[in-house]
Amino acid sequence: MIGNVGLWIRSSTVLCLGLFTGLAGQSVQAADCPGHPDAIGTERTIVVDPREHPRIGTMQYPETLPLRDHEVVLTFDDGPIPRNSDQVLKTLADNCVKATFFLVGEQARANPEGVRKLAAAGHTIGTHSQTHPLTFNKMPIEQAEKQINDGIASATAALTDPTVIAPFFRVPGLLRAEGVEEYLAGQGIQVWSADFLADDWHRISPARVFDLAMKRLEARGKGILLLHDIQARTAAALPKILQAMKARGYKIVQVVPATLQDPATPTDPQDWKFNPPSESVPIARWPKVPEFVFAETDTLAAPALSDFNSPDGKLLPSSEPLARARNRGAVPLPQEPPWPRAPDITVQTAALTLPVPAEALFTVPEDAHAAFRVTPPPRVAVADDDEDRPKRASRGRGSHRYAERGRGRARIAHVAPARRAPHGAAPNGKSAAHAAATPKRPVRVAALKKR
Numbered sequence: 001m002i003g004n005v006g007l008w009i010r011s012s013t014v015l016c017l018g019l020f021t022g023l024a025g026q027s028v029q030a031a032d033c034p035g036h037p038d039a040i041g042t043e044r045t046i047v048v049d050p051r052e053h054p055r056i057g058t059m060q061y062p063e064t065l066p067l068r069d070h071e072v073v074l075t076f077d078d079g080p081i082p083r084n085s086d087q088v089l090k091t092l093a094d095n096c097v098k099a100t101f102f103l104v105g106e107q108a109r110a111n112p113e114g115v116r117k118l119a120a121a122g123h124t125i126g127t128h129s130q131t132h133p134l135t136f137n138k139m140p141i142e143q144a145e146k147q148i149n150d151g152i153a154s155a156t157a158a159l160t161d162p163t164v165i166a167p168f169f170r171v172p173g174l175l176r177a178e179g180v181e182e183y184l185a186g187q188g189i190q191v192w193s194a195d196f197l198a199d200d201w202h203r204i205s206p207a208r209v210f211d212l213a214m215k216r217l218e219a220r221g222k223g224i225l226l227l228h229d230i231q232a233r234t235a236a237a238l239p240k241i242l243q244a245m246k247a248r249g250y251k252i253v254q255v256v257p258a259t260l261q262d263p264a265t266p267t268d269p270q271d272w273k274f275n276p277p278s279e280s281v282p283i284a285r286w287p288k289v290p291e292f293v294f295a296e297t298d299t300l301a302a303p304a305l306s307d308f309n310s311p312d313g314k315l316l317p318s319s320e321p322l323a324r325a326r327n328r329g330a331v332p333l334p335q336e337p338p339w340p341r342a343p344d345i346t347v348q349t350a351a352l353t354l355p356v357p358a359e360a361l362f363t364v365p366e367d368a369h370a371a372f373r374v375t376p377p378p379r380v381a382v383a384d385d386d387e388d389r390p391k392r393a394s395r396g397r398g399s400h401r402y403a404e405r406g407r408g409r410a411r412i413a414h415v416a417p418a419r420r421a422p423h424g425a426a427p428n429g430k431s432a433a434h435a436a437a438t439p440k441r442p443v444r445v446a447a448l449k450k451r
C-alpha cells in the first residue's frame with residue numbers, strides 16, 4: 001500500500017467526486033431534519049485542499065480550519081466499535097449533524113459494518129493509524145509509514161468505494177513528529193490536530209465531558225472539537241452537547257477534501273489563523289500557552305486499560321513539550337502586546353540634526369489668544385501599572401542626558417523619562433511593575449524582556 005498511496009490520492013481525487021460533489025455549501029438546518037424540530041443541523045460544508053494547508057489545529061499548529069465565529073467541527077477518534085459508535089451515529093443522525101471520524105485500522109477490520117454506516121450517513125472518514133501506537137513521535141519513519149498506510153488500507157477494505165476515505169489523518173495521541181508530518185504532506189494527506197478537547201478518554205462523568213466541551217468552546221468561540229466515539233461517556237454526553245450548542249448559537253460545519261470538480265472553498269490565508277471571534281470573548285484575544293495539556297488531570301482517576309482498546313489515555317502528558325515545539329515554530333509565538341509603548345527617541349540624533357527655530361516662530365499675535373483657549377484633551381485611561389508612573393517621573397526629573405558631539409559632549413536639559421514612557425515601561429521595554437502584575441503570563445513577560 002505504501003507504493004500505491006500516490007495513486008490512491010490521485011484516483012481518490014477523481015473518484016471522490018461522486019461522494020463529495022454537491023456537498024459544498026449545502027446546509028441542513030433544523031427545518032430540514034424531519035421529525036427532529038430541535039435538531040441543530042449542519043450549517044454548511046467547507047471544502048479544503050490538504051496540499052495547501054497540510055497541518056491544522058491550534059493545539060499544535062499555527063493554522064486551523066477557516067471557521068467563522070460560533071462554528072464548530074466535530075471529530076471522533078478511535079472507532080468504530082459496535083455499541084458506542086452506533087449510539088454516537090444515532091445522535092448525529094437525530095440532529096442531522098455531519099462529523100469527521102478518524103478510524104483505527106484494527107477497529108475497521110473488526111467492525112467493517114461500522115465503517116459502512118459512517119459512509120452511508122455521509123460523514124467524512126479520515127484515518128488514525130492501524131493499531132494506534134502511542135509512539136509516533138519516536139518510531140522509525142518506515143514504521144510510521146506502515147501504520148499510516150495499513151490504517152488507510154483497513155478502512156478502505158470495508159467499503160465498496162475505497163475513495164470514500166478522505167486524505168485526513170490524526171496522529172494517535174497527537175504525538176506529532178516532523179518526519180511523519182513531512183511524509184503525510186508528501187502524500188497529500190492533511191494532518192488534523194484539534195482546537196480543544198473534552199478529556200473524554202479519562203474516567204470522568206458524561207456531565208463532566210459536557211462541561212469541559214462547552215467551557216472550552218465558550219472560551220474560544222469556535223473550533224475543532226476532538227471526541228472519542230468509542231467512549232460510552234461521550235455517547236451519553238453528545239445529545240446534551242449538541243442541544244447546548246444550538247441554544248448558545250453555535251453552528252456545525254462539515255469538512256470534506258477538495259476534488260477536481262469540487263475545489264476548495266475560497267479563503268484568505270488569514271482565515272486559517274486563529275482569529276478571535278469577537279470582543280465578547282476577551283480570553284481568546286491573548287495568545288497564550290494552551291491550557292489543555294495538564295488541565296485538571298491531577299484530580300482525575302487514571303483510566304483503566306479496559307476503558308478502550310486503543311486509548312488516547314496517554315494523549316498529552318507524554319506528548320512533545322510545547323516549549324520545544326514552539327522553539328521550532330510549530331506553535332506561534334505570543335504576539336506583541338497591544339498596549340502603547342514608548343517611541344524609541346534618539347536624542348543624540350535629534351540634537352545634532354534639528355535646525356534652530358527662528359525667533360519669529362515664538363511671536364504670537366495678540367488677537368490669537370482666544371484660539372488657544374481650548375479644552376485640554378481628556379486623560380487616557382491607563383492600565384494596571386499606572387501607579388508606577390509617578391515613581392519613574394520623580395526619578396527621572398532633574399536628570400540630564402548628554403549627546404556626543406565630536407569628542408566633547410553637548411548638554412540637553414531635562415529630558416523627562418515619564419513622558420517618554422507613559423505606562424511605566426522603561427525605555428528598554430522592561431517593566432518591573434508589569435512583570436509583577438502578570439505573574440501568570442511568563443511567556444509574555446519573557447518576550448517583553450527580550451526587547
Ligand SMILES: [Zn+2]
Nearest residue numbers: 077078173312
Ligand atoms: Zn486516538
